[in-house]
Amino acid sequence: MSTEPRTLAFREALREAMVEEMERDGSIFLMGEEVGHYNGAYKVSEGMLERFGERRVVDTPIAEAGFAGVGIGAAMVGLRPIIEFMTWNFSLVAYDQLVSNAAKLRYMSNGQFTLPIVFRGPGGAAHGVAAQHSQALESIYAHIPGLKVVVPATPADAKGLLKAAIRDDNPVLFMESELMYGMKGPVPEGEHVVPLGVADTKRPGRDVTIVTWGKMLHVSLAAAAQLAEEGIEAEVIDLRSIRPLDAEAVFASIRKTHRCVIVQEGWPFAGVAAEIAARIVEHVFDELDHPPVRVTSLDVPHPYAKNLEALVLPDAARVSATVREIVPHRGG
Amino acid sequence: MDAELLLHLYRQMVLIRRFEEAAAKAYTQGKIRGFLHLYIGQEAVAVGALSAAAQTDYVVATYREHAHYLARTGDTRGAMAELFGKATGCAGGRGGSMHFYSAADRFLGGWAIVGGHVPIAAGVAFASKYRGEPDVTLCFFGDGTANMGAFHEGLALASVWRLPVVFICENNQYAMGTPLYRTLTVEDVAVRARGYPMECAIVNGDDVLEMREATRQAVERARKGGVPFFLEAKTYRFRGHSMADPAKYRTKEEVQQWRNRDPIMLLGQRIEALGIATPERLKELDAEAVAEVQDAVAFADASPEPEPDSVMRHVYVD
Numbered sequence: 001m002s003t004e005p006r007t008l009a010f011r012e013a014l015r016e017a018m019v020e021e022m023e024r025d026g027s028i029f030l031m032g033e034e035v036g037h038y039n040g041a042y043k044v045s046e047g048m049l050e051r052f053g054e055r056r057v058v059d060t061p062i063a064e065a066g067f068a069g070v071g072i073g074a075a076m077v078g079l080r081p082i083i084e085f086m087t088w089n090f091s092l093v094a095y096d097q098l099v100s101n102a103a104k105l106r107y108m109s110n111g112q113f114t115l116p117i118v119f120r121g122p123g124g125a126a127h128g129v130a131a132q133h134s135q136a137l138e139s140i141y142a143h144i145p146g147l148k149v150v151v152p153a154t155p156a157d158a159k160g161l162l163k164a165a166i167r168d169d170n171p172v173l174f175m176e177s178e179l180m181y182g183m184k185g186p187v188p189e190g191e192h193v194v195p196l197g198v199a200d201t202k203r204p205g206r207d208v209t210i211v212t213w214g215k216m217l218h219v220s221l222a223a224a225a226q227l228a229e230e231g232i233e234a235e236v237i238d239l240r241s242i243r244p245l246d247a248e249a250v251f252a253s254i255r256k257t258h259r260c261v262i263v264q265e266g267w268p269f270a271g272v273a274a275e276i277a278a279r280i281v282e283h284v285f286d287e288l289d290h291p292p293v294r295v296t297s298l299d300v301p302h303p304y305a306k307n308l309e310a311l312v313l314p315d316a317a318r319v320s321a322t323v324r325e326i327v328p329h330r331g332g
Numbered sequence: 333m334d335a336e337l338l339l340h341l342y343r344q345m346v347l348i349r350r351f352e353e354a355a356a357k358a359y360t361q362g363k364i365r366g367f368l369h370l371y372i373g374q375e376a377v378a379v380g381a382l383s384a385a386a387q388t389d390y391v392v393a394t395y396r397e398h399a400h401y402l403a404r405t406g407d408t409r410g411a412m413a414e415l416f417g418k419a420t421g422c423a424g425g426r427g428g429s430m431h432f433y434s435a436a437d438r439f440l441g442g443w444a445i446v447g448g449h450v451p452i453a454a455g456v457a458f459a460s461k462y463r464g465e466p467d468v469t470l471c472f473f474g475d476g477t478a479n480m481g482a483f484h485e486g487l488a489l490a491s492v493w494r495l496p497v498v499f500i501c502e503n504n505q506y507a508m509g510t511p512l513y514r515t516l517t518v519e520d521v522a523v524r525a526r527g528y529p530m531e532c533a534i535v536n537g538d539d540v541l542e543m544r545e546a547t548r549q550a551v552e553r554a555r556k557g558g559v560p561f562f563l564e565a566k567t568y569r570f571r572g573h574s575m576a577d578p579a580k581y582r583t584k585e586e587v588q589q590w591r592n593r594d595p596i597m598l599l600g601q602r603i604e605a606l607g608i609a610t611p612e613r614l615k616e617l618d619a620e621a622v623a624e625v626q627d628a629v630a631f632a633d634a635s636p637e638p639e640p641d642s643v644m645r646h647v648y649v650d
Binding site: 029055060061063065066067068069070071072073074075076077078079093096097100101105106107108109110111112113114145146148168169170 | 390392423424425426427431433434435440441442443445448449450451452453454455456457458459460462463481482485486488489492645646647648649
């Protein structure tokens with residue numbers, strides 16, 4: 001017997017993951033700005049204070065370096081913190097904690113310490129919040145060995161990946177999106193864990209591979225729908241986690257389609273898309289009928305004005321146009 | 333006065349000094365690479381403080397942490413082998429001088445970005461409080477840390493959350509080559525902590541017994557009162573900031589002034605005055621320390637390098 005799966009909003013799926021894990025393991029706690037009494041700046045943690053109390057849902061002052069470091073210290077001696085950044089933009093004032101401390105502790109202590117900690121919050125552009133609040137920072141963090149970087153794109157993956165991140169014994173940076181918090185989708189109840197480092201084919205196709213993650217999955221799926229009307233079948237691969245990276249899933253698709261477009265929110269220079277293009281060239285060059293192509297944000301700080309913001313971000317039209325350039329015209 | 337205690341403190345301080353001297357020598361021989369920050373002159377701070385803490389209290393320190401590691405663990409061989417970059421080192425040769433660790437001894441590093449470990453220490457104390465455990469965290473740092481943001485955030489969180497951590501500022505008067513009066517608008521770093529607010533004490537860091545007693549009180553306050561405590565120890569490093577620093581920014585007269593209150597000399601004089609040991613006995617203790625350090629150097633010399641195959645290990649939990 002199969003029942004229709006429940007539908008949850010993205011933020012509810014995240015909350016369910018945290019609540020279920022915190023019910024299971026008393027060493028897990030949530031800490032961040034406005035996570036408790038305010039019920040979350042974006043309501044992800046709504047009701048959690050009431051459920052778990054101030055010991056386990058901890059409001060912080062505005063002090064990202066401070067509470068990121070507190071999380072690392074607590075994890076060093078066996079707790080499993082979930083540290084919420086109100087947005088990933090603010091993680092930059094805690095950058096030293098993430099890069100110099102969290103990423104390096106295990107290695108420089110010769111494996112004497114484990115750091116089971118999740119840093120999570122929304123990243124990337126929202127609507128009209130300008131340059132300092134619109135950064136997609138996964139490329140910067142994925143550069144760092146010792147960190148894992150996860151970017152869910154659907155409510156079901158949000159729950160399953162967050163549960164996996166919380167159970168992981170490494171520092172995991174979990175990047176959500178303000179614009180997706182209200183997005184609804186089916187989410188399995190209870191034990192639903194999506195392993196880190198396993199990509200998911202969100203749409204099968206034979207003509208071109210679109211590799212993407214996070215919010216850009218939905219831009220890519222929209223583009224694929226447009227292209228299908230023109231007879232171009234795009235396969236859309238959602239990486240889900242950037243580090244570890246499921247490069248083999250990308251290669252397998254390219255062996256089928258022989259063409260690849262990588263769609264990334266964020267700057268092109270030394271970005272995740274560039275890394276994927278490099279790996280494709282290194283490993284499956286002979287399979288390619290066209291060089292891999294990137295669609296990224298424009299190489300500028302993010303503008304405020306609506307028309308300029310629209311120009312900067314990849315959209316379905318830009319993705320479709322790029323695909324059309326590299327896929328031979330079919331029929332009619 | 334507890335004779336055994338005084339002799340124990342003396343042994344530890346002499347061992348640390350001889351260890352650092354041997355490290356300096358090995359550095360000039362090319363056996364130790366990178367940065368090497370010596371603790372010579374400050375021995376009473378680490379030894380006094382750690383003698384007052386329980387062995388189960390956590391220690392979080394900086395890149396000038398050989399002394400704290402030795403005072404906590406007594407692992408002379410593991411420390412020297414780490415400096416030599418050997419597989420038998422206390423961090424398997426991955427950390428070096430600035431990154432000593434011993435999870436078993438609750439020695440949590442070894443952190444080399446100024447101020448970055450202060451919130452971490454607060455986090456360790458947060459965990460103790462979260463679990464209802466009695467352990468206190470001791471966090472060591474220098475006066476140069478007092479202008480870093482992470483320092484202030486760590487103190488602010490420890491204060492607002494009432495975390496059992498003892499912050500120990502080793503005020504050796506210089507942030508690398510810059511004297512404190514040029515970078516800090518107050519004479520005492522403790523003034524900065526008072527505003528959080530936090531209980532503070534300023535002690536003579538060259539007097540091991542004063543250091544020990546002040547730390548004992550601070551640890552007790554943190555353990556029983558569940559509050560942070562800030563201890564400022566006035567001291568001096570006799571050498572430069574690191575081996576690369578000839579310390580030409582200080583006058584000979586100034587250095588001599590501080591050498592006149594050499595913490596080991598002061599303790600030795602006290603031990604002799606109290607009739608606990610003769611000068612000859614103290615010389616024997618010194619010779620024992622030299623022998624222990626020589627053994628550590630021989631051990632480090634003879635130890636294997638880390639396996640090349642291991643280079644990628646411990647980036648992540650397997």
